[in-house]
Amino acid sequence: MNAPVLEPALRHTTLDHLDWLESEAIYILREVAGQCSNPALLFSGGKDSIVLLRLAEKAFRPGRFPFPLLHIDTGHNYSEVIDFRDARACELNERLIVRSVESSMARGTVRLKSADESRNKHQSVTLLEAIEEFGFDACIGGARRDEEKARAKERIFSFRDEFGGWDPKNQRPELWNLFNARVHKGENIRAFPISNWTELDVWQYIAREGLALPSIYFAHVRPVIRKGGLLQPVTELTPARDGDVVEQLRVRFRTVGDITCTAPVESDADTVHKIIAETATSTITERGATRLDDHASEAAMEQRKKEGYF
Amino acid sequence: MSAIEHIPEFGSRVDNGLLRFLTCGSVDDGKSTLIGRLLYDTKAILADTLHAIEKTSARRGMEAVDLSLLTDGLQAEREQGITIDVAYRYFSTGRRKYIIADAPGHEQYTRNMVTAASTANLAIILIDARKGVLTQTRRHSYLAHLVGIPHLLVAVNKMDLVGYDRTVFERIRLEYLAFARQLGIKDVRFIPLSALNGDMLVDRGENLGWYKGPTLIDILESAPAAHSESDERFRFPVQYVCRPQKADDPLLHDYRGFMGRVESGEIAVGDEIVVLPSERRSRIKDIQIGGRTLPRAVAEQSVTLLLEDEIDISRGDMIVRANDKKLCPGAPASGTVSTRTALATRRIDAMLCWLGESPLDARRKYLIRQTTRDARALLDGISYRLDINSLQQVAAEGIGMNDIARVAFKLAQPLVVDRYVENRATGAFIVIDESTNNTVGAGMIL
Ligand SMILES: Nc1nc2c(ncn2[C@@H]2O[C@H](COP(=O)(O)OP(=O)(O)OP(=O)(O)O)[C@@H](O)[C@H]2O)c(=O)[nH]1
């Protein structure tokens, strides 16, 4: 029998679920706006934060967003993503603040162990400096609980102490949808409106809303090296070394982050619908397939969060 | 055969809706193992995750994979082999989507169990077959019942350690039923399991032949998703007021949108509304979301309401439907509303779960947050504290961590409330200690 290939995306069952997720996220965004005096929304140009921006439009238009967009730039981002970030902020006519790890390095607050050390975890320092500079009392982020085992434990409104630290053993109780964003000066809330979304939900929402994404999310040919089960992109920052076998593969990024720690996956999916079909049948998690930094140790993410990371 | 049936995960036309459930019960009863096993047997654990917990199990010197590592993700949890805080997991079958919350069993972390229970619509209460009903089993059952979880499923676990003995299961079942009856819990089911071996979770296994009921997954797949209470009266707590004030745009010049989520009931353009507590009236001029106009808004929808008249409304006010609000003729102005309708009040009577490490201090003012409104509050008497073992109401001088008590609070500002049993969204509140800003109590209005 010849069954037609079906796009498993837009069926009414998942549509209902997406509506529910969307409504919850809008509610959370409005709680941040209602409770916090000076919040910011972290926008990186990645798919989760692109979804956040659409949710913010739904939550606050025709008004302006009651917060600026903030990007902590490691200086090691794909130019497609940075261009997208700037274009999107401009299109929305919202204020974008960029603070860079390189400035922290110049100030001496970030010191790399070696020139090629990943700057990813050092983002925390720059983020905390930006929070202090602008006096932000809350930062909205696009983290999801399905991403990682420490994230699976985090509250939707997550309290951070004066050092930006997360204390996973002593989180505030969070009941019903009564969120508590109260902080003293210097302390901070991280709010995660899409906590309850999965990777598949994000892609289905992108399809439903027709959201534009940086091109590297879609299948393209790129030079890569196979390393420890992952594909390491060959770039100016991460050049091939002697003995490396460089292959030209068709790949896409499941997550875009720092070039030095984000790996693409082999894929032919060049449309959102094809990505949805692949995501639905993927046997590897988003981080497992893509993050070079989490492979280092069992508790890498938890450790970073305790130090102020998103 | 239709093509749709070829897609196992998302093609199924049967959709029983989202089910949010939690596992709870006493320490080490096997809650985390149960979730791990359920996800393993439904093939919901992806290869790299499984590989990671295999490695961790081996490093910790275990013979088999410890499936509790799937949810016990914190370093401190893994070191001690316990759950400290709730882990959320997401999965879907052809039938429905699930949000699973794995709650900790330790009494010290009861506040985290309450956190998980507050958003669940089904609770799996685990009991170790060797131990029977323990204090913490009772506490969690009571809390699940108190926060209004309509369906309780008692899983008698570790049946492998009692030789899969039916009489053990029956004895525990009767013991629990007696307790449940005292509480007035109606919807309770029982299932014997071995989470470790996977008996009766997804596969029936070979050891529990005497049990003829459905497997765990079958029960979950067919459980009703909704809460038993679903209030039809319109409740719209205002979260945020949108005033774009664009002088150059005549359309937006006078725009005032009241943003919030419909907590219950529904509303349509043209409906007459009342704002509480001010009791001002107007009509719905428009309902919008993301620049789109909707003819009506239903429960759980986040929308923006525009009104016909310019009236003073800010965050914390509640918009209700005019004809939902039944005024009692002849009643005094302060309490003009019948018990069936939202009431602006300066005193609340409630069941309170105290979550703070330091006891409730009767001399101090706390902050009560209910819907989007805050009010300063002072304890105005403790009717009783509940003894969780005997279920007796005992006189109490004070309230400490993990206590459940019936109390009254005096409020400095009025709150617009419903009874919790009638409306979870408008009947629930949290207590905040302003010195730490910590959430120290959870209350349900009586
Ligand atoms: N023999 C046997 N052991 C089990 C079974 N289920 C769980 N265990 C074991 O019981 C111990 C506790 O299991 P957990 O799943 O961590 O218990 P828990 O209820 O999540 O514990 P807390 O969250 O800390 O309250 C572990 O050693 C499990 O391997 C079972 O069905 N049979």
Ligand SMILES: [Mg+2]
């Ligand atoms: Mg556990």
